[in-house]
Amino acid sequence: MSRRVHSESPPPRSAKRAKMEKLTLESFKNGVVLAPMVRSGALPSRLFALKHGASLVWAPETIDKAILHSERVVDPVTGVVSYNGKSRAIWTTHPIEKPYLIYQIGSADPELAVQAAKTVMQDVSGFDLNCGCPKPFSTHGGMGAALLTNPDLLCSILTALREAMPPEITVTAKIRLLPSQEDTLKLVERIINTGVSALTVHCRTRNMRDRDRAMIERLKEIVEFVKGMGKDIAVIENGDCLGAEDAKRVREATGAHSVMIARAAECNPSCFSNTPLTDIHETLVPAYLRLSKYLDNNWSLTKFCLSQFKSSHTKPNGKADEKRVRESIVKSRSFDEVVDIAGGWTGEEDFKEIVRAIEAREGKLHDEAEPSTADAEVVGAPGQAASTTTPSTSTNQSSLSRAVEAKSGNKYITPPVTQNPHPPASGAPLIADVQRTLPVLISGKDPLTPTPTGPTPLVMPVL
Numbered sequence: 001m002s003r004r005v006h007s008e009s010p011p012p013r014s015a016k017r018a019k020m021e022k023l024t025l026e027s028f029k030n031g032v033v034l035a036p037m038v039r040s041g042a043l044p045s046r047l048f049a050l051k052h053g054a055s056l057v058w059a060p061e062t063i064d065k066a067i068l069h070s071e072r073v074v075d076p077v078t079g080v081v082s083y084n085g086k087s088r089a090i091w092t093t094h095p096i097e098k099p100y101l102i103y104q105i106g107s108a109d110p111e112l113a114v115q116a117a118k119t120v121m122q123d124v125s126g127f128d129l130n131c132g133c134p135k136p137f138s139t140h141g142g143m144g145a146a147l148l149t150n151p152d153l154l155c156s157i158l159t160a161l162r163e164a165m166p167p168e169i170t171v172t173a174k175i176r177l178l179p180s181q182e183d184t185l186k187l188v189e190r191i192i193n194t195g196v197s198a199l200t201v202h203c204r205t206r207n208m209r210d211r212d213r214a215m216i217e218r219l220k221e222i223v224e225f226v227k228g229m230g231k232d233i234a235v236i237e238n239g240d241c242l243g244a245e246d247a248k249r250v251r252e253a254t255g256a257h258s259v260m261i262a263r264a265a266e267c268n269p270s271c272f273s274n275t276p277l278t279d280i281h282e283t284l285v286p287a288y289l290r291l292s293k294y295l296d297n298n299w300s301l302t303k304f305c306l307s308q309f310k311s312s313h314t315k316p317n318g319k320a321d322e323k324r325v326r327e328s329i330v331k332s333r334s335f336d337e338v339v340d341i342a343g344g345w346t347g348e349e350d351f352k353e354i355v356r357a358i359e360a361r362e363g364k365l366h367d368e369a370e371p372s373t374a375d376a377e378v379v380g381a382p383g384q385a386a387s388t389t390t391p392s393t394s395t396n397q398s399s400l401s402r403a404v405e406a407k408s409g410n411k412y413i414t415p416p417v418t419q420n421p422h423p424p425a426s427g428a429p430l431i432a433d434v435q436r437t438l439p440v441l442i443s444g445k446d447p448l449t450p451t452p453t454g455p456t457p458l459v460m461p462v463l
Helices: 043-051 064-068 095-100 110-123 144-149 151-164 181-192 216-228 244-254 263-267 285-294 299-307 318-331 335-342 347-360 382-387 396-408
Strands: 031-034 071-074 081-084 089-093 101-106 126-131 170-177 198-205 234-238 258-261
Touching: 031 043, 043 095, 043 285, 043 299, 043 347, 064 089, 064 110, 081 110, 089 095, 095 101, 095 347, 101 110, 101 170, 110 126, 110 151, 126 144, 126 151, 144 151, 144 170, 151 170, 151 181, 170 181, 181 198, 181 216, 198 216, 216 234, 216 244, 234 244, 244 258, 258 263, 285 299, 285 318, 285 335, 285 347, 299 318, 318 335
Parallel strands: 031 258, 101 126, 126 170, 170 198, 198 234, 234 258
Antiparallel strands: 071 081, 081 089
16 A cells, blocks of 8 residues: 655644534435445545435445454545555545445454444444345355345344444445345345344346346335335335436336445446536546545556546547547556646645535435425436436436337336446455456456356456
8 A cells, every 4th residue: 555655734624524413214315325336436436426416425345354454544634544454455434425424344244243343433424234245255255145045144243233333323234136026025024123224225136247137126016015114214226227317217116215326336426416427538537536646545446446437428539538548547557657637636626626515515315316205106207307407418328218218118128338336356454365357448358247158358466
């Protein structure tokens, strides 16, 4: 991990904290939230998501044992809080995101989960148990989607967390659908009865991948089931949502209280806005670089996140320019080699702008996701949503969503998005070392979604 050389100048005054002190059951409703994504959910990405309207942000899954052996360090200049391993930061955060931050734990042991939660509880507002990730780095120790077939252990971890945490800290879970709807409802009932504040359902089964259509039509029965339990618990949909505008389609089809976005946010963290940025190689990438350097974000992690970015273009050569910028970043070995793209290192100003944006939205729900009435189970029709967006600000996400529905009449159609929301593992201390695949830009193939007859993907050592 790079170490910042601090100047002798006194640190600036602490940024004004947002007024929202703790999360409530209502905090998980009427929102569009950032999904937990290994590597892609880095601190700069979370901050930009909040700036552009994300109601809440989930931190990437961190294995319980990894965080237990870390050292908490606060940067006196930026305020960044780092939980450092032997050679790099395992996880970083900043106080400005705390009121909106959910920390996701990877665990298969109630005691270790509680220890991990107590280690970071001063820096987060809630904890989420990963019960859905199907990747080997999560399931090999009985964590992630492996918990779906061990409901006793799953619920014992949630119960232990709820009992150990103070009431102002929320406990939630993120699961996948089971093959049987009946079994899914039985599992949901047990999870709700542990005292969770919300439940996120990734509308795919453990064996399904992102190229498979999310079965969001199954979620409506789950939402009705939870409501029938007499629990005022938010059910959050995850799977095949393109952004804030498309969240209306998802909520109308499912009755979900909120929508969680992974792949679209990985491509463009501004997707939480009704008017997400276009030409992001000009409108977002430079600011992302500046902010990452200012916050001392790991260069390899920064480069990975930027390599996933893509957006629609408004200029004739936009696609070619985006490719050129991406290639330059991928080939670079440090921040110093991308100064021309960043346009100078003024990350402190970018950070202040984010702080102002977060503070300005304090107390506001995500308007574009709210239903028309307090008790409504659906939101305004996509056609109504489209009428609020002028042609000059219409994006590829919203227009694509409307085009798909207009053509098929089916709100359950999966939008054509190809990026994988589960990048390779973090390689943090005490986590089994996992080989990394080369980015698609370099390898020319997508090894995360291979075909049965495809060639063996190239691999590279952990950076």
